[in-house]
Amino acid sequence: MSAAGALELASGRRGRPLATYGAWLAAAVALGLLPRLFSSGFALTTMSLMGVMIVFTLSYNMLLGQTGLLSFGHAVFFGLGGFFTVHMMNVVEGDGAPLPLFLFPLVGAAAGLVFGVIFGAVSTRRAGTAFAMITLGIAELVSSSALILRRFFGGEAGVTTDRTGLVHLFGVTFGPQIQVYYLIASWCFVSAAAMYALTRTPFGRICNAVRDNPERARFIGYNTQTVRFIAFSLAGLFAGVAGGLAAINFEIMNSAQLGAAQSGAVILMAYIGGVGGFVGPIIGAILVTYLQATLSDLTDVWQLYFGLLFIGMVMFAPEGVAGLLARQQPLLQARQLHRVVPFYLLALLPGLAAAAGLSMMIEMTNQLTGHAPDGPAMVFLYAPFNANAVLPWLIAVVLFLAGTWLFLRAARLASAAYDEALATARMRKSAL
């Protein structure tokens, strides 16, 4: 056994380029083809923003997921990266230096790294709660500076730039959104690949060790403070890239981009996607950006829904969407997935009903309070009614309560079916 095992180890994970790089190849092709599938202006804008947020969330997960560092101020590096990019673009435009636009995220990277080193030197001297508190302090410090140093941060209005004013290579002006999409997609791909590669280095693995058990890491020769410092600095670098991309995308940076809300958003995206692996933050960034773009058109209390979603994920699926998907993996391999899917659907229906009931209550409350001058007449799910009538409230409450009750029962059934299917899957695997 051990000889065969050693042989397998020696050859393992090498000599199979398709298995190793297949997923990356598929991602590159998908990034290239997506604008053909979704070519509307809204789709291009949303996908560009997704690319920015993927880089930002992955950079955050270098801290939270890989090294176990909960930072409340990651937007500082995103924002500073963006501001330095905007200023550099304006300087180069005035100067006429032949620097093409696609190099400018490097400015963000440099700014992110420099400030990562500076703030990291302070914050990473501690771990755990103390670290989290220091990052909160730094975030406040930078946010308040943004209101004081108005020449650099542009006050409330922010600083604008024109991405088309730089030198045009091969006739690419970066005027149309599609060209910006490809710029962002390329940087997103390269940054994601670099961050993934980083997890597969000695440093990356030691980050995981420090996350799991910082004390033991010291007794195998590692200074945990140095590990945290390097991780923090590199996370700052990639957050700076994301900020630079955001600056190019929006052609404006303002102090909201480095504020507490933005720092909160990245925690939300990472957590909803799942911080346990590399794919989770990507899923989270895509999902949350999509919901933000669509929900904000449907309701003006969309942030409330994010809060609920976040609480729900933390309570019921702390491994995030990626964790939920990963749990289906052994069933899929053992061809047991068909045994649980009906139960998932069974739970999904009352779950949606409960969500609709809750949402209806929220919207009616909002209609009566937030839109009081407009009167009680409103439309929910294409149905017009008055928010101050009894029947809609009754329907909403019944939907919510009955839906929740049925959902919990169905969830229990689904959970039992899952356990059973998993046991079968394990048995088949060990029989092999």
Added chain:
Amino acid sequence: MTSPSPALELAGLRKSFGKTEIIRGVDLTVRSGERHAVIGPNGAGKSTLFHLISGRYRPSAGAIRLHGEDIAGMAPQLINRRGLSRSFQVTNIFPRLTVWENVRCATLWALGYKYSFWRNVERLADARRRTEEILAEINLLDRRRTPAGVLTYAEQRALEIGLTIAGDADILLFDEPTAGMSRIETERVVSLIRKVSEKRTLLMIEHDMGVVFDLADRISVLVYGEIIASDAPECIKANAAVQQAYLGAA
């Protein structure tokens, strides 16, 4: 490999927590290449002594010399890099990492990879070889893909030893490596320790007298923070003070 100074030397070592003095002036010499056991009743300060030597605690007074160099009060990682590695009484591993990753992480510093973030860890042939060797020695090769947190107790204890020896330190400290193990598991661990401590210096805390007299070249008896005897096993057995303070009472 033989150096003129002893592998480890404690001189007038003291440690107090508040007003309570746990280690009360310990002098101890561990010769290069010997297997040395520390025994003593519960609460004698054996684990505290190990925490002082390995850098987890800072001594209140006294010197700790590793190959003649004073290491008292140094950070654990600096002591580890000087060739002293320790295990823990309560299992202290990386629970979410696989068994393979656990051991490989413990090999990296000694192989010179340090904080390298420009090398692919899967391509490090020497780290892979070393990890395989260690896993074969601790008999966990076929559990290498399992997250360490879900191993059985005995397997986690074996991994604990694996982490301790992976960095190729020349002085090994084992804190009750056989605690909570069955007879058969204990025998396996003893033969493993015998093997890994060849050409190395071993200092261990152990409660199982069978293990102690089986393995140790010399034994020190710690009672209430003081070494009352430090000698060859047969002399310790015959020592009247030891019998009265410890063995006789048992």
